[in-house]
Amino acid sequence: MLEDGKISNKQAVFLIINTILATSIIFLPSAIYKEARQDAWISIIPVTAFGVVAGLIIASLGIRFPRRTIIQYSGDIVGKPLGKVIGLIYTLFFIYINTFIIREIADMFNTNFMPETPISVFSIGIVFAAAYAIRSGLEVLARMGEIISPFVLVMLLLIVALIYPEIDTKLFFPVLEKGFIPVLKGAYPPALFFSETIIMVMLIPYLNKPSGAKASIAKAILIIGLFQLMIMATVTGVLGGLTADMNFPTLMLARYISLADLIERVEPLIMLTWIAGGFIKISVFYYCAVLAAAQWLNLREYKALVLPIGVLLTTLSIILWENIAQLSEQIFKRVPPYFLTIEVGIPLILLVLAILRGKGAAQR
Amino acid sequence: MIKKIICFLLICALVLPLEGCWSRRELNELAIVLAAGVDSAPNNKILLTVQIARPSAFGGGGGGQKMAAAQENNVWVISQTGESVFDAQRYLEAKVSRELYWGHTVILVFGEQLARNGIRKAINYFSRSPNTRETIWVLVTRGKAADVLNSHSQLETTSAQSIGNMARAGVGVPVMLKDLSIMLASKGTNPVLPRIELTPSGKPQGPGMQENIPEARGSQQQATLTHAEPTTTGTGVFKDDRLVGWLDMSETRGLLWLKDKMEKGEITIPSPRESGKNISINIIRGNTSVEPFYDGQNVWFDVRMQMDGALLEQQSTEDLTDPRIFASIEKELNRRIEEKARSALEKAQLTYEVDIFGFGEAFHRKYKKEWAVLKDRWNEVFAGADVNIAVQARIRRTGLTTNRISKER
């Protein structure tokens, strides 16, 4: 085995929460609001349901092949050559999606907090730290998630609690102004984020109770949905029509907080949340990429690949996009169909084929 | 051995970032901008005025040496023209030895001329730059913003803080940058901004503190011994981003009622029994609900207002233990509140023909389909709409006494 570590199901729940929430609370509110306007919060409901279904597909697939990852078992289902192709797709996907994430976090810092600092400083810094975490193994990563995630969630609750007096409920009306279509359109951009449970195709084998994977994933997605709903509603209630034009509406929330002239300028809190959450997210995808690459190449050890892939991640995150407009255009308009195919389509097809061909352990 | 050398090199490399980072900000390298003013300048340029805190004048140390009210001016006010706000700011840095820092800016004032030409072009920098805050209070002045900034307060350390405190206390119709952005983004309402002006207010309380009075400055005459304090004198009414007119303080009260922003304040009514005597009521809470109606042709609104108040001053001698007198005072109160609301409403509907009350938003919430048709000519629709106002005022308390103590029997 490349990875000897075991993580508990609770740790997996925290990892998933952190992985999805870290960037979704930054970038989703304005993207959803653009489509669904004041009904944006309703959009979270269908997308959460979608996320649960996607998660269950991934979990069912993983449970059929105990102690093996998708890189290893896809060959069993569709035959060796095609299995290799699928393995390569996932390896490249984990690298490619991570370049988006690194760039998002770095851009966020660059725009809001340190405009004069070159963006490469953030990329290199965060990837370097993540590389160190990954070389220490999956267990370390999971424990880190266990520490950081509750902190992130508490911070979000705190921000919402502090901004609560500013919410204007009138901004939620009229409900369903143009019917359900905009609401469903609004559910499209977050679908990408809510199916990031795809990381579990690499992690289920290392759960200490793989049979509980379904429950863990469903639990994680429901918690994420709840928080996303809360943030979306708060953003809508405070910013109203401005949400659509904001780059970082959640940060705006923190900037608006002004209680009794005493508690204000709390955005470093949210910055802390994002750097912590973003770091876990980047580490998780980084880990998946390294592990997938090592398994795909049948290596005995994955550590040798950590730094070279880190270099690739850093460099690509800098050179792929020239500016934030290109980045968000690509993430919300161009890549969703491709990513959704990889995140949900391929696992679904593999699952159906596995059932039809009777591959893998049948469900107990 | 190699490992040790690498480790040593890495440790050495760690020293490099310790000196700081690119975007560091040291307090002694910043010029803290307390107030910003934007005026229009010839050739489509803008004139940016900033009020910068002078750290030496602020020094908290020195024990009791420093007087409560300022003996010297605590701020430095300078102006600069530029193609844009950011452009002007860049030019300013040729004069200011430190980097302008916008994180603590309290107020943003627009000059009248600029406001009449449209504030959108001046506001963008303040909402886009990550350094400024959305909690800045935005105001408009009659005349030039530069004059308002070039002032000091008798009570607060700077005039910017004085204006900011007034806005926070809810004088006039306080508007934050974010509220302004929301109003500008909406088709169902038009922005309003509080009007700030310098008005003669008592004698200057220190040497060298007479520079405030614009008339004195303009005509080169000897400064008079009157201090001019920044004062909230009403409200600027905008049509989209262009200033179209003013409301005075009384009409501003009506505006607050109709916007459901009435939180505290005072209403004075004539005594129902004795002419020439007045009764003043302190508003404890006010509440307004607006319901729009549409029959396919006409739009009308039912406005219901509720008020709880406490009677705090009585010049007349009615028996306030008599419920009938109470009722007649409340009736007078209803009439007076409606009158104030009507005066603001008439100005908005007849004189300026803009919806500044957010009635369009209320309409949008109730008639979502019809709104799509009406929204582009909403101001016209609003100007022609009937508004029914029903007020229900209640006096809950009469202060510490029931009847007037010194009765003229």
Place this chain on the structure above:
Amino acid sequence: MVILVILAFLGIIGIEVPGLVKKKMWRELIAFSVLLLVGMALSIPQALGIQVPSPNKPIELLFKPLVEWMRL
């Protein structure tokens, strides 16, 4: 800038290669080298200030046949 990047690469090689050679992990070494070479090829021109064409276009081309195959 370039010197820093090259130093970083040398550092990475210094950390990983001796261990791999000692443990005779040739496969790993090959994978390591290939990936690192790609990384160098992308990052050194960037550090030199040469505009590297964004690899986005080829990546999208790579995705396209897959998606079309999926839709069949």
